Amino acid sequence: xxxxxxxxxxxxxxxxxxxxxxxxxxxxxxxxxxxxxxxxxxxxxxxxxxxxxxxxxxxxxxxxxxxxxxxxxxxxxxxxxxxxxxxxxxxxxxxxxxxxxxxxxxxxxxxxxxxxxxxxxxxxxxxxxxxxxxxxxxxxxxxxxxxxxxxxxxxxxxxxxxxxxxxxxxxxxxxxxxxxxxxxxxxxxxxxxxxxxxxxxxxxxxxxxxxxxxxxxxxxxxx
Numbered sequence: 409x410x411x412x413x414x415x416x417x418x419x420x421x422x423x424x425x426x427x428x429x430x431x432x433x434x435x436x437x438x439x440x441x442x443x444x445x446x447x448x449x450x451x452x453x454x455x456x457x458x459x460x461x462x463x464x465x466x467x468x469x470x471x472x473x474x475x476x477x478x479x480x481x482x483x484x485x486x487x488x489x490x491x492x493x494x495x496x497x498x499x500x501x502x503x504x505x506x507x508x509x510x511x512x513x514x515x516x517x518x519x520x521x522x523x524x525x526x527x528x529x530x531x532x533x534x535x536x537x538x539x540x541x542x543x544x545x546x547x548x549x550x551x552x553x554x555x556x557x558x559x560x561x562x563x564x565x566x567x568x569x570x571x572x573x574x575x576x577x578x579x580x581x582x583x584x585x586x587x588x589x590x591x592x593x594x595x596x597x598x599x600x601x602x603x604x605x606x607x608x609x610x611x612x613x614x615x616x617x618x619x620x621x622x623x624x625x626x627x628x629x630x631x
Contacts, residue, residue: 409530410537410615411570413545415577416608417472420624423611424476430537430615431505435476438505441484442474446509446543448487449516449559463510473508473541486517489524501529506537509544511577515562517547527568542577545612549574553599565599571614574603579627581608589628596630603630 410430418424424435431438444460459470464483466475474481482500484507489497501507509517521527538548546552550569553576557565576592578584592605604612609625621627 409533411548412537412539412611412613413548413575414541414611415606417541418476419472420609422622422624426611426613426622435478437479439480439503440478440506440508441482441500441504442508443484443486444510445486445520446512446517449513451558455512486520486524486526494525498529506539509538509540511542511544513559514543514546514552514567515557516559517543518567546575550601551599553595555595572601574599574601576603576605579605579607593630605630
């Protein structure tokens with residue numbers, strides 16, 4: 409699977425160009441499935457039925473994923489998949505060019521990626537692009553750090569580990585005064601391995617083991 413791991417979605421021309429490169433064709437010719445699942449697991453009062461609807465329909469500020477002009481756009485709700493059988497939903501995933509994973513709670517998303525069976529299908533999707541937003545990106549890392557665990561049922565801060573680095577998103581976001589570089593450095597000191605602090609104008613592209621930072625904003629590699 410090809411990865412485009414973002415903090416705020418496809419927010420600028422550089423990230424959009426990286427997405428088109430990963431797709432290998434225009435966005436207007438690409439089929440997308442959006443995954444709102446992570447929102448359900450986060451306790452924030454800002455997340456819930458209305459925000460999920462806004463993400464799916466591309467209402468700002470959720471338009472940076474679903475309102476890019478896809479040839480087709482569908483919803484893949486991971487919590488529903490175990491009850492309908494793989495013979496029904498696996499073809500939907502295989503036919504998609506890109507999976508758009510929204511933010512929310514990364515350990516909850518990790519739980520449902522595994523519980524749904526999607527984790528078992530991902531290795532067989534080498535040409536599919538995964539575009540993550542915040543928790544939708546963090547779920548691909550080995551750990552998210554205890555600071556970001558908001559789901560009470562999470563056993564720990566571990567996630568999928570498809571990449572070997574962790575992500576601190578929304579660096580210096582105006583609505584998140586605690587997301588400073590100093591806080592990111594403190595967070596990184598408490599987890600093992602390399603990490604990146606990225607703002608909403610930054611993405612990390614991962615293809616074939618190659619990691620490239622795409623940015624029109626600011627970011628920092630943390631070790």
